[in-house]
Amino acid sequence: MASKRGRSLTLVVVALVAILGLVGVATAVYLSRSGESSPRRDPRRPGVDVEDPAVVAADRFAAAVTSGDFTGIKVSDPTLTSAQVGEQVDLMLTGMLTGGAARPTVEVSKVVRGTGENSDTAQATTRITWKLPGGQSWTYDTYWTLIDFLEAKGAEREWRVSLSVDRLFPAEANGGVVRMVRVPVARGRILDSTGRPLVAGGGRVTVGIRRSRTTDPEGTARKAAALTGVDAEELLARVLAAGPDEFVTVATLDRPAYDLIRAEIQPLPGTVFTEQAAETDLPAGFAKGVLGSVGPATAEIASASDGKVVEGDLTGLSGVQQARNPQLAGEPGMRIEAVSTDPAATVTSLKEYPGRPGTDVTVTLDAAVQMAADATLATSSQPVALVAVRVSTGDVIAVANGPAGSAGYNRAFLNRYPPGSTFKVVSALAYLEGGLGPDDIVSCPATVVAGKRFRNAGGFALGDVPFRRAFARSCNTTIVAHSDSITSQQLTDTARLLGFRDLDGELGMDVFGTEVPVTDNETMHAANTIGQGKVEASALTVALMAGSVANGSSLMPRLFLDPGAPAPVMGPALPAPAVASLREMMRDVVTDGTGSALEGVPGGPVHAKTGTAEFGTDDPPRSHAWITGWQGDIAFAVVVEDGGGGGAVAGPVAAAFLRALAGG
Incomplete structure (x- = not known):
């Protein structure tokens, strides 16, 4: 009996070994057909094989856009060197960077390869995040096309991104030039203890449009809106709805803010201007040394502001104006917009951030x-x-x-x-x-x-x-x-x-x-x-x-x-x-x-x-x-x-x- 049970157990073991062997063969066949090993996953991106050459190419390009280092980066246009690719990308980003945004962070969330006739293409879904002044941010998803590229006969194929400006910004940009515009806000006043304004100046300037004075009211309205930071479509609607000689207000600006754009806005056909009297009857230069001055922020001021001030912003340069600039300046609004590249230069608003007007500062001066x-x-x-x-x-x-x-x-x-x-x-x-x-x-x-x-x-x-x-x-x-x-x-x-x-x-x-x-x-x-x-x-x-x-x-x-x-x-x-x-x-x-x-x-x-x-x-x-x-x-x-x-x-x-x- 023991002998029979032993032979039976031996047969079971042999059978199990045979079955496991068949499974091993099947597994080997599967691996040999699908690759050297199973896909390596990124826990942050379920379903993405981080060793897939298309994913690697997308990730490398995303890292280059984020860091600004395009060393070794190639795109589908073989005539562009890595340096030229970097220059083109930076040019596409210039409107945001000069507006005060930090370089964007780009992350690839998934890559989907094409099938059939499109098996030599892939689409990468990317999430782009911009850090903006004032602690704001702008995040959106966009899509990149990748091509399985053969640069020359006999060369090794490699995946490359197809470089295009409309792939770095949301679809709503329609391939236009994207820029961030700082929208000025009213600067706070410096008062004495009785509430009397102490800073003598030129008052405020109201910019307006009279349609009868221009043959292109739409062009004037859009350019004036871009310079003053108001909504272009809303302004255009008011201009077209007004009578030919009616004064349509574009914006009322502090004199220093107006002076920053005066050379560009005054020549626009149809623009008219009214200036309010200064709020103080004190002589020009009153306490100038201690109250200080305001003017466009230099690159050095912007760099030292931890992102709160952008080069060109109206800012306090000395005295009380500088010491209390955060309070007096408030926070400018921001508008991200796309400007079409056709002659009409149509402006499309992509994102708006309201500003906060400055508040008054009271000093002890008599x-x-x-x-x-x-x-x-x-x-x-x-x-x-x-x-x-x-x-x-x-x-x-x-x-x-x-x-x-x-x-x-x-x-x-x-x-x-x-x-x-x-x-x-x-x-x-x-x-x-x-x-x-x-x-x-x-x-x-x-x-x-x-x-x-x-x-x-x-x-x-x-x-x-x-x-x-x-x-x-x-x-x-x-x-x-x-x-x-x-x-x-x-x-x-x-x-x-x-x-x-x-x-x-x-x-x-x-x-x-x-x-x-x-x-x-x-x-x-x-x-x-x-x-x-x-x-x-x-x-x-x-x-x-x-x-x-x-x-x-x-x-x-x-x-x-x-x-x-x-x-x-x-x-x-x-x-x-x-x-x-x-x-x-x-x-x-x-x-x-x-x-x-x-x-x-x-x-x-x-x-x-x-x-x-x-x-x-x-x-x-x-x-x-x-x-x-x-x-x-x-x-x-x-x-x-x-x-x-x-x-x-x-x-x-x-x-x-x-x-x-x-x-x-």
Whole structure:
């Protein structure tokens, strides 16, 4: 029995082996007929054999369009080199790329080979995605034809894409030139705290069409629509429906936006233009340096904008216009359109993205104070800057630059100067806090040695006098002689409270500001106490210094009044007894010292400190002229570049400013 069962089991095993052998033969036959191996699939593209030569050709071409690298790429036209293929594709894409789109991403989703007579062709379905400015995107499907190509007898056959512009864009483009058009939006205004527009300009321009003035109203309408970014079909319908002499509005543009297209749109037959009056009655050039300017974006600006600005866009180039450009500019609309290549140049809209108009920005500038500052500096023959701040709040109420021809450069914020003797306000506050009294007797010799010899301007000497007298006459040697009574760190800390610090973050736009460097060098520390050495400041910094003394707390500058922003914030309080003495001493500068140019100006008592800041290597050294101080609720600083003595040169400028404020 066991023997019979064994023979039966053996027969079953033999039978199974025979069956498996037959299956193996069948499998081998199948593989030999269909290829070396089974198709290799891409999990992202079900049903696509990624090793199919037609798929490989389509994928390679898609990668080339995406990257811009056409090395080794051939198309069905054998006369085109790889470089020429790349040039032709880039030419087809130019209208999108110059409009600000990033190079498209192309993905092949499937490839279907033809059958029968068409077995030497295949169709690739592709998905093309464009990344557009403002975080937008445009995605569509299109189709490529591939040809099983034999370049020469005896050569190896290969699949190639049939290059055609209508295969890179949706069918609706009908083979036209596809471009992306930026549609301008209204730019926000810059207002003062009362809502008064501050930017003087040419107002807005309304572009219109009168059909009676052109023999080709359709051509004019389409070209005007393309230039202004409005819908061509809608405009054409309105033009054709209107009476012959009726004014049909095309678009109303800000003057800068109109100026960008003026040379192209003005010559169009039938176009007419009306200009609205400017929204402000302020003089041209009002606060130009701080408010800034707008103009076409350069390639450098566009590159640095992370795709938000496209070359040629109207953008802020300086000042508030630049610092708050995202808010003021809004977001331009975009329209993707195809322009037919026939003489009619018919425009077909493929995709539209609505824009977002800019919003207004409110600043702290006071129009009356600013006009007084502008007028004061307009006749200057030397580079000069003036800053005024509100003592009670830290609000920047005037920023003026001169002479008139250079008023667009904001030297008041951007330039750095040694503050010279105006910095004695900082040193004096530190000395007073350390126990030196305003009536304590100090020595004011012609020279003093602190690592090196320091001298007074002009070589004067006062002898032994009260500290307030030495301060009023700006005695360098007194300040230097007491430099060893405070540390360099104490000087830096006091200066920081009075405005010598990084101010960009506080103000919200570019402004020079830096701390006084701490030093272990005796000579450098002594030089720093009189505003030379390594001390640098902008006119804004020096104005904040005077304003802080007047207020009694460290002023935090403010230029922007954003909706919902908190009330002005004061910095740390200054030492009250020392500040009270310093105020008296700064009044003495006007009544009995180097600031006598401010004596008798209308509007209440003026407190001040002058400065003659040496720079360069000339002998005798050249110097910038400074004066800073306050009257009532207005603190100010004036610097005249290469001006000489502060009291003699900057003093009269400040006096003229205060007289202008008082109406005289």
